Amino acid sequence: MSLARTSLLALAGRQYLYKLxxxxxxxxTLTVVQLIALFFTLLGGTGMVNTGNGHLNITVTTFSSANFIVFTLTWAFVAAIALTGKSALNLDFAFVSTRLSRSLANAALLLTMGALGGLMIALGGILMRVIFFISGRGADIIGTDFxxxxxxxxxxxxxxxxxVTLAATLGYFLGSLVQRRKILAVIIPALLVGSLMLEVRNPNIRLxxxxxxxxxxxxxxxxxxLKALATSGLLLLGSILLSRRMEVRR
Incomplete structure (x- = not known):
């Protein structure tokens, strides 16, 4: 390994620790998000089915990690966009660094967010099961996935x-696009909302x-x-290319 590459990786590593x-x-924030997801899951589950014949009514409530997943993906997406904001970018100037080292440090931070998010989703699912088990509702639980x-x-x-990594890298890429052209902060949400409305009106369109x-x-x-890693890698590469074209702060 060359000295230049060693210096680049060392610099990116120091920046990563600083950003961490x-x-x-x-x-x-992730912990709070998980607690909110747990609250809504315990409050009403993630699905409910009622059936009966007039004499006997049966209600089946489904509990899963769906809320943990949705809340965590939202957290990763929003947090990654925030990493491209002005306040986060100002932190980079506390270091003597290059755009490439900053991009590598940000990529490592996004991967860390993905790992933490995945771990918290798993722990949230376990905590949900433990709460049900110790609350005396074990007799009401059916299913082989408990x-x-x-x-x-x-x-x-x-x-x-x-x-979670996919959500984070997508948010970071879109945030980088907005930093490149501020008008995209209006255009991108408009396109997303417009496409969703179009899909609702036309069932043949399912983009x-x-x-x-x-x-x-x-x-x-x-x-x-492979799909997830390739897509995340392409999004990170696109973000790095966008950051390299950004004007240096004066």
Missing amino acids: KAHANLLT YLPPGDLLLGTLVAALY SLTAMKFFTAETSPGIFV
């Missing part, structure tokens, strides 16, 4: 971490659903990992 400390509030085998837990954590199914409909864990 500077953005320590992200972990606090007890998670270690292998399924690890795989679920990995998949969740990749989804967002098709994009989601590219990941969610994948049944092979290995292929899903």
Whole structure:
């Protein structure tokens, strides 16, 4: 390894540690988000089915980690956009660095967010099960997915971490686009809302659903990992290229 590459990695590593400390509030925010997700999950579950024949009524309430996933993905997306804001960019000037080292440090921070988000989703699902078990409602629980085998837990954590990483890198890329052209702060949300309205009115148009199914409909864990890593890598590369074209702060 050349001296220049060693210096670049060392510089990026120091910046990463600095950013990790500077953005320590992200972990606090993530914890609060998980508690909110837990509250809504325990309050009403994630689905309910009622059935009966006039003499007997049965209500089945479904509890899953869906709320943890949705809330965490939202956290990662918003937090990643905030990393491209002016206040976050000003932190970079506390270091003598290059755009490439800053981009590498930000990429490492996004990957850390993905790992923490995936871990917190898994822990949230476990905590939900523990609360049900110790609350005396064990007799009301049916289903084979209550007890998670270690292998399924690890795989679920990995998949969740990749989804969070996708949300974070997408948010970072869109934030970088907005920093490049401020008008995109209006255009991008307008396009998203407009496309959703178009899909609601025309059932034959399913752009967002098709994009989601590219990941969610994948049944092979290995292929899903490749898809997630490749997409996140392309988004990070696009963000790095955008940051290299940005004007240096005066």
